């Protein structure tokens with residue numbers, strides 16, 4: 073029976089007391105992306121398995137070990153998306169979006185599914201905010217995307233994130249690099265895990281992100297891709313760096329970043345923190361100039377990124393980033409007796425129509441229990457309606473924080489609640505001015 077009240081391993085609930093943080097972070101990221109010209113796209117949670125095999129790559133850990141794949145009742149192989157890029161690319165091709173004005177810029181909020189070993193910051197269902205640009209191969213586009221990520225983190229108050237940058241070149245550079253890797257790893261053949269031994273022939277670069285400790289150790293001294301990239305890719309990388317320099321955006325070149333997904337070409341990047349333990353990559357992305365053609369679309373370049381919302385919230389907590397105050401109930405209108413309860417119900421409705429969070433009793437509680445509930449909700453104001461109030465058309469409205477009371481006519485209640493809200497806002501602005 074315990075199973076019924078226990079969520080599956082590696083999943084997390086977002087509780088009412090925390091959901092405002094999610095809404096804040098997601099809303100702000102989407103809003104900044106809008107200023108950079110991105111529009112939201114929503115795609116299905118599951119796709120044909122083949123899409124991920126082709127795009128993410130069938131020798132990656134994600135495809136080989138981590139996908140939630142099943143046969144549906146029509147005997148089709150279906151996979152819950154392990155990431156957002158493949159589905160976005162599929163949707164852009166299928167819906168003819170790439171025949172319209174380019175570059176096409178899309179943003180998204182998606183849940184992703186990977187059967188990984190759960191640990192702090194690593195879940196089996198997690199959430200990403202991401203964005204993709206299709207149609208531009210200019211280094212300006214890479215720098216623009218990276219700058220946007222930087223601005224999102226800055227606006228959210230995330231500090232001490234390191235931008236790590238690398239270039240993994242084009243298919244020609246890759247062929248040279250693969251040759252060098254094969255020679256290097258062949259000398260360690262006996263020590264590699266079974267999966268990596270298979271990878272050695274097909275895709276030796278994937279050995280570099282194997283999670284087995286032995287392979288990981290061997291990979292540390294492997295040849296670095298930056299030493300094998302061609303002149304064109306090198307110039308492209310210089311172009312990206314020059315634009316980040318022009319923005320004064322700090323970065324470090326980390327020649328060991330290859331990313332765990334096969335579709336990348338040229339620029340790859342990660343935003344990394346040391347503040348949340350081993351899973352410190354909060355955002356990852358890069359260019360993928362062959363992906364759209366690989367899945368049957370036009371021969372157009374692309375670039376994008378995704379940040380993990382769970383990791384982002386973790387790093388915000390760790391570095392003391394501020395969240396806006398949790399919204400509070402503006403007024404609780406308590407009541408004694410049926411007639412007063414009906415009046416309270418009507419007044420609350422009017423207040424809600426004016427955009428205020430207002431509450432009244434729906435539990436048939438006594439007045440003491442009603443006030444206890446109002447207190448627990450953290451209501452800013454409260455009043456109690458009884459026969460006298462109904463007769464006079466006025467109520468004593470109490471400020472729950474200061475204890476002050478004011479007699480207010482029912483007709484003036486909306487104005488009174490409005491003034492009280494303004495006073496709270498002014499107070500909090502003054503406080504942030506004194507203690508910024």
Ligand code: HAM
Nearest residue numbers: 155157194195198353354355356357358376377378380
């Ligand atoms: P990724 O590096 O696999 O890239 O994931 C992006 C981010 O998702 C990570 O940096 C991390 O914050 C979060 N993440 C990944 N796996 C987990 C997990 N098991 N638990 C919690 N968070 C996780 C991609 O997914 C690419 N599609 C990014 C991209 C977009 N590249 C180009 N466009």
